Amino acid sequence: QDEQAQERIVAARERLGDRAVLLCHHYQRADVYRHADLTGDSLKLAKLASQTDAEYIVFCGVHFMAEVADILSRPEQVAILPDLAAGCSMADMANLAKVERCWRELGEVLDDPDASITPVTYINSAADLKAFCGEHGGIVCTSTNAPKILDWAFAQREKVLFFPDQHLGRWTGYKKDIPLEQMVVWDPDQEYGGLTPDEIRNAKILLWKGHCSVHQMFQESHIRRWRMQHPDGFVISHPESNLEVCLNSDHVGSTEFIINTIKGAPPNTQWLVGTELNLVSRLAEEVKPEGKTVQFMAPTVCMCSTMQRIDPQHLAWALENLADGNVVNRISVPVHEAELARLALERMLAV
Ligand code: 13P
Numbered sequence: 467q468d469e470q471a472q473e474r475i476v477a478a479r480e481r482l483g484d485r486a487v488l489l490c491h492h493y494q495r496a497d498v499y500r501h502a503d504l505t506g507d508s509l510k511l512a513k514l515a516s517q518t519d520a521e522y523i524v525f526c527g528v529h530f531m532a533e534v535a536d537i538l539s540r541p542e543q544v545a546i547l548p549d550l551a552a553g554c555s556m557a558d559m560a561n562l563a564k565v566e567r568c569w570r571e572l573g574e575v576l577d578d579p580d581a582s583i584t585p586v587t588y589i590n591s592a593a594d595l596k597a598f599c600g601e602h603g604g605i606v607c608t609s610t611n612a613p614k615i616l617d618w619a620f621a622q623r624e625k626v627l628f629f630p631d632q633h634l635g636r637w638t639g640y641k642k643d644i645p646l647e648q649m650v651v652w653d654p655d656q657e658y659g660g661l662t663p664d665e666i667r668n669a670k671i672l673l674w675k676g677h678c679s680v681h682q683m684f685q686e687s688h689i690r691r692w693r694m695q696h697p698d699g700f701v702i703s704h705p706e707s708n709l710e711v712c713l714n715s716d717h718v719g720s721t722e723f724i725i726n727t728i729k730g731a732p733p734n735t736q737w738l739v740g741t742e743l744n745l746v747s748r749l750a751e752e753v754k755p756e757g758k759t760v761q762f763m764a765p766t767v768c769m770c771s772t773m774q775r776i777d778p779q780h781l782a783w784a785l786e787n788l789a790d791g792n793v794v795n796r797i798s799v800p801v802h803e804a805e806l807a808r809l810a811l812e813r814m815l816a817v
């Protein structure tokens with residue numbers, strides 16, 4: 467059945483020619499990744515989506531990525547997500563109603579949040595939250611550009627509201643020498659985020675209480691144990707990991723950064739990697755001939771279950787429909803929302 471799906475993908479792509487481009491995130495499973503025209507982390511894929519001339523942008527990734535492709539591409543281009551259930555559990559930890567309530571409650575303590583707080587949304591968020599940032603003088607960031615974006619945000623206003631990933635926000639603030647006590651967690655399920663007025667007034671960064679279910683598995687104890695057995699080895703992690711993991715890693719960065727760093731490293735080096743398993747397994751195979759070993763950080767198997775939903779069957783089905791002239795699984799952000807979200811994304815791309 468799998469072999470059949472592979473053949474169907476190849477045949478449908480031949481029929482489509484250059485009318486369709488396949489953009490693939492690094493967490494995609496091997497049997498999908500092999501069909502990619504272009505691969506990347508979220509920032510690279512966003513830029514590629516804004517540059518392609520293809521009629522169909524078939525996004526092998528998760529929902530927010532396909533939304534970004536739709537927002538940054540031209541109106542006549544069509545973004546497709548082969549399985550609409552491919553969401554991101556972290557992105558779902560913030561929604562517009564909760565962020566608007568947070569803004570209102572902050573306004574009760576700080577008078578005018580539009581004058582004192584820059585909202586920064588991680589690209590792992592729904593389009594309406596990017597639109598919120600566009601409307602309120604805020605910006606989008608990715609795991610690659612978060613430090614520069616934080617500088618930009620503080621150049622506008624004295625405080626930052628960072629959502630939905632507390633870990634990326636905390637690590638980035640830490641690298642910018644913001645004291646840990648001035649980075650407080652905003653719990654959206656409590657009134658005033660569970661904070662006192664003084665805690666809100668003294669904060670530099672309000673960190674939304676969100677996290678990635680995959681990266682939360684990585685613990686500092688995994689690194690400690692591995693280093694005892696590999697004293698000359700290197701540890702590299704994605705910044706969605708917690709602060710202790712980031713502090714104990716030799717390198718921290720995006721999926722693209724992780725791949726480039728290990729590929730560019732000297733032969734016969736040993737690596738422990740704190741990011742999703744599909745990426746780590748593929749990388750381990752690719753660098754094996756150079757004598758490099760690449761090991762996954764957690765003792766348990768943890769893939770991103772939503773990235774995994776894009777399988778050869780869904781991809782074959784979507785491509786065949788496109789080749790037959792049926793647009794299926796189109797991701798289309800409403801015009802007004804897309805305009806405001808584009809503002810926040812373009813601010814990011816300009817920084
Ligand atoms: P990157 O932008 O680093 O690829 O990260 C996206 C993501 O979802 C990581 O979990």
Ligand code: SF4
Binds near residue numbers: 528553555590771
């Ligand atoms: Fe979202 Fe985490 Fe999956 Fe990345 S790995 S897409 S943050 S759930």
